[in-house]
Amino acid sequence: MRKFYTIILLLWLAGSVATAQTFSLVKDIKPGTASSNSGGLVAFNGSVIFSANDGIYGDELWISDGTEPGTKMIKDIFPGPLSGSPSGLMYVNGTVYFMANDGIHGEELWKTNGTEAGTVMIKDINLGPGHAMLAELRANNNTLYFSAHDGSHGEELWRTDGTAMGTLLVKDINPGPGNSNPQNLVIMGDILFFSATDGVHSGCDLWKSNGHDTGTVMVKDIYPPVNNVVIGNIVVVNETLFFAAGNPASALWKSDGTETGTVQVKNLIYPAELCVYNDALYFQGKASAEGNELWKSDGTTTGTVMLKDTRTGTASGNPNSLITVQDKLFFKTDEGTGYKLWVSDGTAAGTQKVKDIGPEYLTNINGTLYFSAWKGTGPATDHELWKSDGTAGGTVMVQRIANTGGSNPSDIVVTNSKLFMIATDNAYGRELWMADLFTPAGGLPLTMVDFKAVLAGQGILLKWKTLAEHNTSHFDIERSLDGNNFEKAVSVTAAGNSTITKQYQYNDAAIAASGASSVRYRLKMLDLDGKFTYSKIIAVNISSRQAVVMLYPNPVSDHTTLMIAAHSNGTILYRITDQSGRMMLQKNVLIQEGSNTIIIETGKLVAGIYTITIYGKEIQDYLRFIKQ
Numbered sequence: 246m247r248k249f250y251t252i253i254l255l256l257w258l259a260g261s262v263a264t265a266q267t268f269s270l271v272k273d274i275k276p277g278t279a280s281s282n283s284g285g286l287v288a289f290n291g292s293v294i295f296s297a298n299d300g301i302y303g304d305e306l307w308i309s310d311g312t313e314p315g316t317k318m319i320k321d322i323f324p325g326p327l328s329g330s331p332s333g334l335m336y337v338n339g340t341v342y343f344m345a346n347d348g349i350h351g352e353e354l355w356k357t358n359g360t361e362a363g364t365v366m367i368k369d370i371n372l373g374p375g376h377a378m379l380a381e382l383r384a385n386n387n388t389l390y391f392s393a394h395d396g397s398h399g400e401e402l403w404r405t406d407g408t409a410m411g412t413l414l415v416k417d418i419n420p421g422p423g424n425s426n427p428q429n430l431v432i433m434g435d436i437l438f439f440s441a442t443d444g445v446h447s448g449c450d451l452w453k454s455n456g457h458d459t460g461t462v463m464v465k466d467i468y469p470p471v472n473n474v475v476i477g478n479i480v481v482v483n484e485t486l487f488f489a490a491g492n493p494a495s496a497l498w499k500s501d502g503t504e505t506g507t508v509q510v511k512n513l514i515y516p517a518e519l520c521v522y523n524d525a526l527y528f529q530g531k532a533s534a535e536g537n538e539l540w541k542s543d544g545t546t547t548g549t550v551m552l553k554d555t556r557t558g559t560a561s562g563n564p565n566s567l568i569t570v571q572d573k574l575f576f577k578t579d580e581g582t583g584y585k586l587w588v589s590d591g592t593a594a595g596t597q598k599v600k601d602i603g604p605e606y607l608t609n610i611n612g613t614l615y616f617s618a619w620k621g622t623g624p625a626t627d628h629e630l631w632k633s634d635g636t637a638g639g640t641v642m643v644q645r646i647a648n649t650g651g652s653n654p655s656d657i658v659v660t661n662s663k664l665f666m667i668a669t670d671n672a673y674g675r676e677l678w679m680a681d682l683f684t685p686a687g688g689l690p691l692t693m694v695d696f697k698a699v700l701a702g703q704g705i706l707l708k709w710k711t712l713a714e715h716n717t718s719h720f721d722i723e724r725s726l727d728g729n730n731f732e733k734a735v736s737v738t739a740a741g742n743s744t745i746t747k748q749y750q751y752n753d754a755a756i757a758a759s760g761a762s763s764v765r766y767r768l769k770m771l772d773l774d775g776k777f778t779y780s781k782i783i784a785v786n787i788s789s790r791q792a793v794v795m796l797y798p799n800p801v802s803d804h805t806t807l808m809i810a811a812h813s814n815g816t817i818l819y820r821i822t823d824q825s826g827r828m829m830l831q832k833n834v835l836i837q838e839g840s841n842t843i844i845i846e847t848g849k850l851v852a853g854i855y856t857i858t859i860y861g862k863e864i865q866d867y868l869r870f871i872k873q
Contacts, residue, residue, distance in 0.1 A: 268630070268644050268666070268680040271309055272316040273673045275300045280674035283307070283667050287334040287341055288660035289359060290835045294319070294341050295656070295677070296331045303328035306345070308359050311663045311679045312746070319357060320364040323348045331355070337384040339816075339833045340407055342367075344379045352376040354391070356407055367405060368412040371396045383430035383437070386831065388456060390415075390437055392427045399424040402439070404456050415454055416461040419444040427452075429479040429488070436502065438464070438486055440476035448474030448492065453502060464500060465507040468492065480519045480526070483851060485544060487526050489516035497530070499544055510542060511549040520567035521848075522574040523591055527552070529564050536561030539576070539589070539596065553596040555587065556580050568607045569848070570614045571802055573635045577604050586618070588635040599633060600640040608657040609803070610664060611844065615643070617654045627651040630666065646678070647671055654678075661842045698766055698785045699838050704754035705785050707766060711747045714740050721769035722751055726761040733769075741773075762786065784808070794859060800871035803848040807857070809841045809864070817861035819845075824854055836861070847872055 274281035274297050282304070283297040291310065298304040302321045305328065309316035322329025322345045330352075331345045339358070346352045350369045354377065357364040370377040370393050378394040393403045398417050402425070405412040418425035418441050425441040426449075432438075437454045446466045454461035467490045468474050477489035486500040487510075497516045500507035514531040521527075530540035535551065536559055542549035555562035555578040562578040564587070569575075574589040586604045589596035602618040605628065609615075618631045628651040633640035646652035652668035653675075659665075662681055669675040696709040707722060717739035723731040734755075740747045756764055768780040784795065795808040807819065814837050821830040829850060834843055845857075850872045858867045 268646060268664075268668070268678045270670065270673055271311060271665075271677045271679045272313045274298075274307070274316070274676055275674065278672065278674050280669070281676055283675065283677050284656055285332060285334045285343075286656040286658040286665055286667065286677075287336050288658050289336060289341055290339075291661045291663070291837070291841075292359070293658055293660060293665045293677075294334060294357065294359065296334075297677070298328065302326065304330050306331045306343070306357060306364060309665070309677060309679075311665070316677065319359065320361045322346070322355070322364070333379065333382055335382045335384065335389070337389055338387055339835065342382065342389055342405075342407075344377075346376075350374065352379065354379055354393070354405065354412065367407065368409040370394075370403070370412070381428055381430050381439075383432065385432045385435065385437060385456075390430055390454075390456075394424075397422065400427070401425050402427045402441070402454060402461065415456060416458045418442075418452070418461070429476060431479045431481060431486070433481045433484060433486060433502065438479060438500075438502070440479070440488075449476045449490075450474065451476065451479075451486075451488070451490075451500060451507060464502065465504045467498070467507075477517060478519050480521055481849070482521050482526050482544070483524055487519055487542070487544075489513075489519070497528075497542060497549060510544060511546050513540075513549075516540075518565045518567050518576075520569065520574070520576075522567075522569045522589075523572075525591070527567055527574060527589075529567075531561070535559060537563045539564045539578070541591065552589070552591075553593050555596075566604070566607045568609060568614070569803060570609045570635075571612045573614075575599075575607055575614050575633070575635070577607070586616075586633065586640065588633075599635060600637050602631065602640070604631070606655050606657060610657065610659045611806075612802075612804070615657050615664075618642075619651065628653045630654040630657075630668070643680075659844070696768060696780050696783060697838070698783045700785065704752045705756050705764065705766075706750060706752050708748070708750045709768065709780075710749065711740070714747065715742055716773045717741055718771045718773045720749065721771065722753070723767050723769055724753070724756070725765045726759055731765075731767060739770075794864065794866050794868065796857065796868045796870055799868075800873045801847045802873055804844055804846050805870060807843040807845055807859070809836055809843070809859070811836050811838055811841060811861075811864075813838050813862070815862045817859055817864055819843075819857055819859045821845075821850075821855055821857050829855065 281297040283295050286293045286295045292308055294308050296304055297307045303326050306319045308319050329345045331343045334343045341357050343355050344352050345355045351374045354367045375396050379391050381392040383390045389405050391403055392400050394400045399422050402415040404415050423444045427439045427441045430439045439452055440449050441452045442449050450467050451464040453464050474492050479488040488498050490498050495514050496512045497510040499510050516528050516530045518529040526542040528540055529537050531537045538554050539552045541552045564576045564578040567576045576587055577584040578587050584603050586599045588599050604616040604618045607616045614633045617628045619627045629645050630643040646668050648671050654666045654668045656667045664680045666678055668678045698705055698707050719739050720737045722734045724734050725731045763786045765782050765784045767782045771777040818833050822828050852872050856869050
């Protein structure tokens, strides 16, 4: 039986007020002060998969669930001390694809499901020890497109479905050994668009493909009389492609995917750093007199204008690293004293410096900007992790990890409620670190992970654990039978002070007599000074084996979160359709017994009403949401 769950946004917000995080070293993969040089983190079913060197097996493929025992090498791809060098990791529908070298076949395309047996080379594209020189991986539903060299056709467009038989050359665009160099791969609708050269027309041009030879064609010869044409990065804004093209790239173009619909928007110098914000295009550009500054475009010549001269005069601010985070556009620009963090609301007046800090690796984590930065008054090497809400007061250092020299955080990735990154510590070198996104606010020194609730006989068993505690007092378990009002069920004494993992549990046996069909729980975490904060909310269905499903926020912007409280491990399929029934997104996700949090990217959906349908052993439900 289908059920439509009314989502109460305030209910979720009340249970997730925690905003501060405390990072801790997950594992000293290469013991001592030497660095494992971990990198390439990609989220994978509540864990992260990455490359690391433990000093014994070389640079190989690893996985971590955020605990030391759960951080281990998946497979020694190049056996012995030499490195398999996995790179270009990409998650596609339950599988992580990557490039690696096993010492026999050269660098080829591999895949993993997180297990040693499930980590295999898909196909020896360039037979023997030759390298396939893979690049430009881009997924479209269950198909992965990429550039590769098979030893006879040059660098051309390929595709794979994850099998050897389904890994095929799409088209020999530049026939013979010549390279077409497919680049700037982007999906619009169900069609792949990219830049390539066929060896006949003038340099690089716009192409499109449906995944087959006959359906791979040039959209338009951009500049017929010009040689060595270059096309810059391609982005999609409301079913329109925008890109820079020229020799050098000196004009902004747009395309609807047809030859006649591919036209020059405005003649500019070096349009770059193209980014979508509020259904418009923002980028670094230059007309003539001023320097490279922040521009925006609605797709018309008159509507393509400089938004802000961040460095007055003819000098260039060179705004770059543009990124959309909820209702704000963040970027960094050089005011003449080095790069600083700026923010924009799309107006000149609303485009201003946030704080006198130098940001790197700007990343959107669940609607909050995280980045590596150094203070304007500190040494340029003193990089630590910061976050920002777009205001000076709300731009703060998350944590100082290195005593001296800065931890230089990078590869910032979120999976479920865990925030991973790579950082350098004076004692451990460059290793994997993790924080829980629900670590309490207000300086409460406690790092909590894995709050779960499952049916246990006539009651409900609650389990949680902490990675570290300092002056913690106790936990109040609060429950709600109506989804609105929470009441205290019991108090559980905390460890007080601990630097190791502590596990807690409580069996709520009294819930059976309540007569409720479902119940929601949260933890109120208190320290000895009376400070407190709340954990996330988890839910359990008492009356049946069907899972409880919630979606938040709703309406949505760039992303939404699907929460599933399940009674057993399994796999669910979620599918998003528009009002006409057209499928927009489909994905299989592994879920575990208890509470599961699944981040769904919705930034590419146009404004409207959508339905998300969830299928699984315990689930067959649907929810409706509004994309703003």
